[in-house]
Amino acid sequence: MTDFLELAKQRQSCRSYDAFRAVEKEKLDSILAAAQLSPSACNGQPYHITVCEGDAAAEVAKATMGMGMNRFAADAPLLLVLSEEPYVKSAAVGAKLKGNDYRSLDIGILSAYITAEAESQGLGSCILGWFDSDKICALCGLQGSVRLVITVGYAKEGDKQRPKKRKSMTELVTYIK
Numbered sequence: 001m002t003d004f005l006e007l008a009k010q011r012q013s014c015r016s017y018d019a020f021r022a023v024e025k026e027k028l029d030s031i032l033a034a035a036q037l038s039p040s041a042c043n044g045q046p047y048h049i050t051v052c053e054g055d056a057a058a059e060v061a062k063a064t065m066g067m068g069m070n071r072f073a074a075d076a077p078l079l080l081v082l083s084e085e086p087y088v089k090s091a092a093v094g095a096k097l098k099g100n101d102y103r104s105l106d107i108g109i110l111s112a113y114i115t116a117e118a119e120s121q122g123l124g125s126c127i128l129g130w131f132d133s134d135k136i137c138a139l140c141g142l143q144g145s146v147r148l149v150i151t152v153g154y155a156k157e158g159d160k161q162r163p164k165k166r167k168s169m170t171e172l173v174t175y176i177k
């Protein structure tokens with residue numbers, strides 16, 4: 001079993017997929033099981049996941065491209081569309097009273113769970129925030145806005161691990177007593 005820090009070091013946004021290697025159903029099921037366990041404000045899970053494979057994946061991939069962005073999505077065998085669902089009552093009240101966008105936070109955490117589990121299954125993934133929400137809603141028959149799309153698949157052979165570029169700890173963290 002890989003510890004989480006190792007997993008976090010290994011995971012990277014995969015932008016080169018093996019289009020000829022399908023994702024096994026058990027691996028997809030594990031990713032979705034992790035997604036189901038993701039925490040959310042008031043446990044409301046104000047989101048839906050649409051699993052796109054085959055032609056649907058190809059069409060959704062097209063809707064994530066434009067201005068040179070996300071061309072690699074065309075090779076991903078699997079695209080997960082994360083769309084909004086309404087809040088449960090308590091989260092709606094909390095979001096309003098506290099002026100906090102819990103739904104965006106919940107969907108961010110969901111995407112972290114999905115990509116971490118993909119990594120632990122030996123799969124590549126990339127979170128996409130650049131897409132045409134209306135087009136994807138129409139393709140997937142969704143009412144709620146699309147917030148993120150995640151490409152999933154096996155990385156192409158030879159796809160290299162990149163060094164991580166991150167803020168320094170001093171920039172990132174402040175300790176107070």
Ligand SMILES: Cc1cc2nc3c(=O)[nH]c(=O)nc-3n(C[C@H](O)[C@H](O)[C@H](O)COP(=O)(O)O)c2cc1C
Nearest residue numbers: 011012013014015069070126127128129130131164
């Ligand atoms: C909300 C969000 C939106 C993103 N959108 C895109 C995108 O549209 N296309 C892309 O190639 N990468 C996208 N990324 C990936 C980031 O560029 C990437 O996570 C960041 O550069 C850190 O690199 P790493 O994931 O390889 O560690 C997105 C990531 C997040 C969290």
